[in-house]
Amino acid sequence: MFKKILIANRGEIAVRIIRACREMGIKTVAVHSEPDRSSRHVQLADESVCIGPGPATESYLNIPNIISAAEISGSDAIHPGYGFLAENTYFADVCESCHIRFIGPSKEAIEKMGDKAAARETMRKAGVPIIPGSDGCVSADDPELPKLAKKIGYPVIVKAVAGGGGKGMRVVLSEEALVPAIQMAQSEAKAAFGNGDVYLEKYLEQPRHIEFQIVADHKGRVVYLPERECSIQRRHQKLIEESPSPAMDSSTRRKMGKAARRAAEAVDYVTVGTVEFLLDRKNNFYFLEMNTRIQVEHTVTEMVTGLDLVKEQIRLAAGERIDYDRDDYPLLGHAIECRINAEDPEHDFRPSPGTLTQVILPGPPGVRVDTHIYPGYTVPTYYDSLLAKLIVIGDNREQAIRRMQRALGEFVIDGVKTTLPLFGKIMQHEVFRKGEAYTDFIAKYMSGPPNGTEK
Amino acid sequence: MIKKRLSELLEFAQATDLEEVVWEKDDSSIHFRRTAVPSKLTPSGSPAPPARESDNAEPAPPLYIRSTMVGTFYRSDSADRPPFVVEGTVVASGQPVAAIEAMKIMKDVLASAPCKIMKALVANGHSVEYGQPLFEIAHEPENV
Numbered sequence: 001m002f003k004k005i006l007i008a009n010r011g012e013i014a015v016r017i018i019r020a021c022r023e024m025g026i027k028t029v030a031v032h033s034e035p036d037r038s039s040r041h042v043q044l045a046d047e048s049v050c051i052g053p054g055p056a057t058e059s060y061l062n063i064p065n066i067i068s069a070a071e072i073s074g075s076d077a078i079h080p081g082y083g084f085l086a087e088n089t090y091f092a093d094v095c096e097s098c099h100i101r102f103i104g105p106s107k108e109a110i111e112k113m114g115d116k117a118a119a120r121e122t123m124r125k126a127g128v129p130i131i132p133g134s135d136g137c138v139s140a141d142d143p144e145l146p147k148l149a150k151k152i153g154y155p156v157i158v159k160a161v162a163g164g165g166g167k168g169m170r171v172v173l174s175e176e177a178l179v180p181a182i183q184m185a186q187s188e189a190k191a192a193f194g195n196g197d198v199y200l201e202k203y204l205e206q207p208r209h210i211e212f213q214i215v216a217d218h219k220g221r222v223v224y225l226p227e228r229e230c231s232i233q234r235r236h237q238k239l240i241e242e243s244p245s246p247a248m249d250s251s252t253r254r255k256m257g258k259a260a261r262r263a264a265e266a267v268d269y270v271t272v273g274t275v276e277f278l279l280d281r282k283n284n285f286y287f288l289e290m291n292t293r294i295q296v297e298h299t300v301t302e303m304v305t306g307l308d309l310v311k312e313q314i315r316l317a318a319g320e321r322i323d324y325d326r327d328d329y330p331l332l333g334h335a336i337e338c339r340i341n342a343e344d345p346e347h348d349f350r351p352s353p354g355t356l357t358q359v360i361l362p363g364p365p366g367v368r369v370d371t372h373i374y375p376g377y378t379v380p381t382y383y384d385s386l387l388a389k390l391i392v393i394g395d396n397r398e399q400a401i402r403r404m405q406r407a408l409g410e411f412v413i414d415g416v417k418t419t420l421p422l423f424g425k426i427m428q429h430e431v432f433r434k435g436e437a438y439t440d441f442i443a444k445y446m447s448g449p450p451n452g453t454e455k
Numbered sequence: 456m457i458k459k460r461l462s463e464l465l466e467f468a469q470a471t472d473l474e475e476v477v478w479e480k481d482d483s484s485i486h487f488r489r490t491a492v493p494s495k496l497t498p499s500g501s502p503a504p505p506a507r508e509s510d511n512a513e514p515a516p517p518l519y520i521r522s523t524m525v526g527t528f529y530r531s532d533s534a535d536r537p538p539f540v541v542e543g544t545v546v547a548s549g550q551p552v553a554a555i556e557a558m559k560i561m562k563d564v565l566a567s568a569p570c571k572i573m574k575a576l577v578a579n580g581h582s583v584e585y586g587q588p589l590f591e592i593a594h595e596p597e598n599v
Binding site for chain 2: 034049050051052053059064065066067068069071072073098
């Protein structure tokens with residue numbers, strides 16, 4: 001097992017990883033930027049190293065300083081958390097060449113899943129259902145293009161090969177709009193990622209976002225855990241996650257879980273990862289992408305399985321084996337997570353940095369809060385706006401929703417605008433309560449100010 | 456042959472930001488060392504906040520040369536050489552005052568303005584983090 005782990009991240013996930021390490025008897029090294037000097041993860045770690053100024057490119061993405069910090073502190077492994085360097089193959093490679101274990105899959109696995117067109121091809125070969133679409137990139141002047149789009153079937157969606165976060169994406173309803181949409185997506189992708197390659201895919205109306213957590217060891221054993229549904233999103237950013245999905249039956253779960261396992265096996269995946277699918281109303285499911293890291297929403301799976309996924313990830317990265325061999329992991333209840341962000345939902349979710357004058361966390365039973373905030377904490381402008389993850393578990397979905405409403409009511413964060421009030425509204429919404437929310441829920445029911453005074 | 460190798464090496468050295476390049480084969484070796492060029496790499500200890508001459512009550516805050524890297528701090532560029540600077544050394548802008556090793560590469564720490572070294576704050580061989588004060592300094596007039 002590792003003796004000392006450097007956590008190349010900040011915020012709640014750095015705190016979460018430090019807690020896992022402490023319980024495992026592993027020493028921790030926090031790295032931080034100058035404005036994060038008094039951050040919670042720095043206070044909790046055994047050691048800390050300042051690695052740069054505020055901007056992430058000069059600190060949390062500064063590979064030489066992070067590797068140096070690992071070297072001077074004698075760390076034998078680096079946990080990248082999520083975001084920042086978590087899916088950076090170059091970083092994984094540098095760690096390896098410096099004899100520091102990167103806590104995650106091999107760089108080959110990250111690479112294969114990181115390029116969306118290549119990932120699609122790998123999945124097709126592995127027998128994982130993929131959304132009908134173009135084989136590789138398309139160009140606007142290809143004479144075969146209209147025929148291809150017709151074969152896929154309108155509506156189709158144009159997506160960037162290097163994409164993420166909704167950039168370089170265009171939905172096309174009919175042939176006349178096809179060429180302009182491809183050109184626009186190409187220039188948007190070029191500007192955002194430096195790579196203008198785009199591809200075509202069938203656009204699914206009202207799909208659910210369903211994902212499977214997988215856990216894999218070096219011996220090739222891959223276990224899938226109960227699904228998470230993350231259909232409540234805004235511009236492809238998840239806001240609420242729950243497990244199990246209200247739409248899932250046990251035979252679909254088994255089919256999807258096995259497909260997720262094949263996806264992981266196809267890239268010789270090790271440690272923890274997530275295979276994302278879209279599920280349509282007829283229970284057809286399609287591979288979306290694989291996230292080769294611990295995810296923000298791993299917590300809901302922990303609540304319903306009782307597993308500690310961060311400890312599992314560390315154990316498996318150290319070469320240990322999976323000692324449970326079951327799929328269809330028993331469910332301990334129904335869990336829901338809300339991501340509390342420092343954003344103003346009444347003003348188009350604009351970021352709301354500032355100093356927290358008051359923080360009161362909700363309490364048990366059945367409530368978990370993963371956070372790095374405290375009264376007096378200043379939310380920096382440089383990083384993402386996640387303040388806390390509020391997770392509840394109930395015997396069933398109805399009880400979990402009631403518990404979430406109770407916990408949201410107790411949660412006090414003063415000093416900045418947060419998404420807390422938005423979640424109160426979603427929990428009350430009939431469509432959500434019925435389990436009928438699709439990925440268009442926020443745009444359809446929650447956009448615009450609540451009282452309609454502004455348009 | 457040697458000339459070709461030399462120009463290749465020179466090209467390589469110029470294309471990187473390495474301080475030092477050593478090429479060795481059999482018993483011959485070629486050794487390059489970059490002449491220090493002052494860069495952004497140095498201190499946030501300067502420029503100095505303008506001194507308020509009228510207000511003698513508050514002493515000026517100390518000035519520092521700070522580390523811009525994470526790594527191992529060295530007072531000289533190899534074990535058998537004397538330190539770059541000692542207390543009282545007056546250095547010109549761009550002059551190396553120490554070296555930091557990170558990922559097996561040595562980088563010089565350069566003074567960004569003419570100054571006098573008042574006190575060394577980190578012992579040879581100790582690790583340093585970003586922004587850590589390395590030397591307490593006093594400003595010197597430009598024409599040193």
